Amino acid sequence: MRIDIISIFPGMFAPVLGESMMRRAQDKGLAEFAFHDLRDWSGNRHRKVDDRPYGGGPGMVMRVEPIVEAVRAVRGMAEPAGRLILTSPAGRRFSQSVARELAAEKRLVIVAGHYEGIDERVRMVLEPEEISIGDYVLTGGELPAMVIADAVVRLVPGVLGAEDGAAEESFEGGLLEFPQYTRPVDYEGHRVPAVLRGGDHAKVAQYRRRQSELRTAERRPDLMTGAAPGGGAPRGPVGGA
Ligand SMILES: C[S@@+](CC[C@H](N)C(=O)[O-])C[C@H]1O[C@@H](n2cnc3c(N)ncnc32)[C@H](O)[C@@H]1O
Missing domain, CATH: 1.10.1270.20 (tRNA(m1g37)methyltransferase, domain 2)
Structure with missing residues (x-):
């Protein structure tokens, strides 16, 4: 299984997903991770991917163009294009059964949100599947993306030492x-x-x-x-x- 994660903090992932069981899954060739810097698709020399919200209010909003362009580019980097997931407190609640469902996929592309929110047109254009890891608000989607990746990869057959290890959890x-x-x-x-x-x-x-x-x-x-x-x-x- 291949998991691509798009984020403004791509450096956060390797220290976590590069250790322990996730490291072993990669060493065995059962999982492959790719981390992408959303700012590479900012379209401006300041690498800015956020802007002020129309209608006012606190915080900044993630712009639509960088996210849509990043997702299109990343999906085109490998086959298949992959199931697209947007981390969001308003999404479907993540659970072991969702993890099992996702573990059957060949590829996931996960977008980690940040700031106060994401331009609604990201949802309209890309129609991602939104997933929440619980009823609380985190600073960004990086931890949710890691939670999803970890829970999913350990269910890929062969990743756990004993094949029935997960069945009794x-x-x-x-x-x-x-x-x-x-x-x-x-x-x-x-x-x-x-x-x-x-x-x-x-x-x-x-x-x-x-x-x-x-x-x-x-x-x-x-x-x-x-x-x-x-x-x-x-x-x-x-x-x-
Ligand atoms: C500060 S949050 C934005 C919260 C937003 N203002 C709201 O009230 O729903 C920034 C980003 O973190 C991620 N995030 C925060 N909490 C999350 C959760 N419980 N599950 C999944 N993603 C979450 C999402 O990607 C979100 O876009």
């Missing part, structure tokens, strides 16, 4: 992940449950499934009912075993 199958333990067996009186040390794989699977259900029911009942999030009980230890 939180949100897969509508459940949160079960509690995990490693050595020591006893830490300040908190012991690793005996069933996990017994070597009976069927019992371990049953125990983990039950723990996932209990944790989800307690913290995120909306995942089980398909209702809107936020109705979960306060966080605390999961009862029962």
Whole structure:
């Protein structure tokens, strides 16, 4: 999979997407990233890509021409043209299922917004898919672009060490992940449950499934009912075993 990101801060991406799992995905040839400086399409010698809003108001607005021209140029740099995503607090809410959907694509082109907003004609002309990573406002679309890239790339087959690693993670199958333990067996009186040390794989699977259900029911009942999030009980230890 190839992911192109267009931003006014292209230098922000390599330190994050060039490490850890994202680095390994690139080394294995399973992911390729390309970061583009929107200012290269500013069309002026000051490399300015923003301007004052018509109608007044605080802040600056990203101009339409640089974004449209950058997207057209970047899409033409490789095949296929790619699914076009605009990061926006007003977009479709990003989730594990959206990540899975995007992981099936051969190429994504993500535009990171900045300033107070983006000229509405970007939406009219390019008709991008708008994605929000949550109900809060960030300074720019760089972090959302990295969140999307990371969540998507780790779902590309072969990126995770064990192929079924992702299948048991939180949100897969509508459940949160079960509690995990490693050595020591006893830490300040908190012991690793005996069933996990017994070597009976069927019992371990049953125990983990039950723990996932209990944790989800307690913290995120909306995942089980398909209702809107936020109705979960306060966080605390999961009862029962
Ligand atoms: C300061 S924000 C603009 C917010 C805008 N004034 C509003 O009220 O919706 C600048 C850019 O950051 C990105 N951004 C901020 N919060 C985001 C979020 N929750 N999800 C996705 N992108 C976000 C978008 O690209 C946005 O254009």
